[in-house]
Amino acid sequence: MIKHIANIVTGCRILGSILLLFFPAFSAEFYIVYLICGFSDMIDGTIARKTKSACEFGSKLDTAADLAFVTASLIKILPAINIPQWLWIWGAVIAIIKTGSIVWGYISQKRFISLHTAMNKISGFFLFLLPLTLNFIELKYSSAAVCSAATFAAIQEGVYIAGECKRK
Numbered sequence: 001m002i003k004h005i006a007n008i009v010t011g012c013r014i015l016g017s018i019l020l021l022f023f024p025a026f027s028a029e030f031y032i033v034y035l036i037c038g039f040s041d042m043i044d045g046t047i048a049r050k051t052k053s054a055c056e057f058g059s060k061l062d063t064a065a066d067l068a069f070v071t072a073s074l075i076k077i078l079p080a081i082n083i084p085q086w087l088w089i090w091g092a093v094i095a096i097i098k099t100g101s102i103v104w105g106y107i108s109q110k111r112f113i114s115l116h117t118a119m120n121k122i123s124g125f126f127l128f129l130l131p132l133t134l135n136f137i138e139l140k141y142s143s144a145a146v147c148s149a150a151t152f153a154a155i156q157e158g159v160y161i162a163g164e165c166k167r168k
Helices: 002-020 028-050 056-080 085-109 118-133 139-167
Strands: none
Touching: 002 028, 002 056, 028 056, 028 118, 085 139, 118 139
């Protein structure tokens, strides 16, 4: 049973992501489930490593849970806030950089490469915090910090992938 705890925690994030869809954005219930999902994302990998139960299935389940959480969060949050055009453009630039890195890694190594760099984790944490700050920090300031970190992380990941591809 111990070796399944990490996957159970990850599965709870998927269920929590579905549950998010039933609460109004920025309600107390939404924030509680949002925080539980975020906490589960922070601890499932640690649990897997500590219990020596890390596996490919768990890694794929974690990716699916992350996708479910991000998708549910976006479905609820985006319609509830006014996003300026410059922020949409900046987000698109980050997506283009990340997509370019993934495509380059696939072309050169015939596999999808996604690196869990420290900067990717930091930018993901900033992105997670963003909805929690909307009541006391203007979106233009908090999103600029998130986008700056994400831009750096995307460029860094691309450089690492390109360097790795050259070595092989």
